[in-house]
Each structure stands twice: as C-alpha cells, then as structure tokens.
Amino acid sequence: MKAKQIKGVLFDLDGTLADTAPDMVTALNMTLQVNGYEPVPFAQLRASASHGSIAMIKAAIPKVKDDEIPALQQSLFDHYQQVNGDNCKLFSGLENFLQRLTELAIPYGVITNKPARFTRPLLNRLGLTPQMPAIVSGDTTLHSKPHTAPMFLGAQQLKVSPKHILYLGDAERDLVAAKAAGMISGLAAWGYISDQDNPNAWPADLSFVSGEQLVEFFSKLG
Secondary structure (H helix, E strand, C coil): CCHHHCCEEEECCECCCEECHHHHHHHHHHHHHHCCCCCCCHHHHHHHHHHCHHHHHHHHCCCCCHHHHHHHHHHHHHHHHHHCCCCCEECCCHHHHHHHHHHCCCCEEEECCCCHHHHHHHHHHCCCHHHCCEEECCCCCCCCCCCCHHHHHHHHHHCCCHHHEEEEECCHHHHHHHHHCCCEEEEECCCCCCCCCCHHHCCCCEEECCHHHHHHHCCCCC
C-alpha cells in the first residue's frame, strides 16, 4: 500500500483522533456517584471509551440490570455535556499529521459513532471544525458504524472516492466499515484497545503505532 494512493483521510474520533477517555471517565464517575455507586479507576474504563456509553456503564457496573441502563445512560450524557473537551487533546503526533495533510492538500474529516451534540462541540474546542469538510456523527445517518451509510456520506462530503480514502480507527467495527465501503482501512494501534481485543484478526490494510508513524508514511509525498 502506497501513500500516493490516498487522496483523503477520515478518522474515528474517540481513541483515534482525540484522547477523549479522561472526560468520558470523569462523566461516568460523576454518574456513578450520584446513583450510589463507587467511582471506578481510570485504567479499568479506558479501553471501553471507544465503544460508547452502554459499554462504559457495563464496564463500570458488570452486574447492572438492563432496565437500569437507560437512566444511567441519560445521566452519563448529562454529565458528559458538562465536561466534554475539558481534558481532551489530540493523540501524540496527530497535530503534525494534520498539518502534513494540509500541506499536501489532502482533505480530512471525522466519522464517529458519537452523537452530534457531543461531536461538533468537541471539534470546536479542538479548533478543527473549520478544517474538516466531512463530519459524520453516530446520528447523522440512519445507521452507525459498522454500517456503510456514514462511510459513504463521509466520502461524499470529502469529495473523494472511497477507494482513495484512508479510514483510521481503533476498533474492529471501524475497520469492518471501512473495508465494506471500499476504503483503505488503517488501525490506530495507539487507541482504546483492551487486552481482550485481538487487533491482529481485524481487517486492517495498514497499521500505525503512533501519529509520528503516520507523518513518516506520508513524508515522501509533495
């Protein structure tokens, strides 16, 4: 796989482009406390941050009853809205990578399962919204990843054929969705991957251990 084949780049958000886990875990522990549960250490919850609110709740409360989840989820959303972006930053090397993409005139954007009411405020706080022609959230289309609907919409917004788009993600569903849409699937190995995951079995065309490696991959272009 050659970098010159890539004419656009799309990112998963949580655990790929941005380290959102500190804020998400803070919001979850706020939720646990107001609902009578003990807070849970960050290390225990970090890997679940890429899998959404319900996965995080189940990671914190393994014996939670199904009928308790909706109220806990709404409480988590309310608390997350208060702290969204407070302690979030791009992963190491990605600011330089985005700058490199700009220099190469390669457009980039985000396809995430995060609800739009959290996605855009976060990207605004990171100062990235004006630079992204493609921003697709979990509720932008009728289906979220691993469905191809958000992938094709992202490609359309980027104005690049899917076969020339590198999609970077840290979860199996990200790579499955990218492959199904005909994109180049890239594993963000720095992301929220747990000891129970088996990324070697995921359908990745490329794998990167850091943003710095991404910069190096694109270094011979331009």
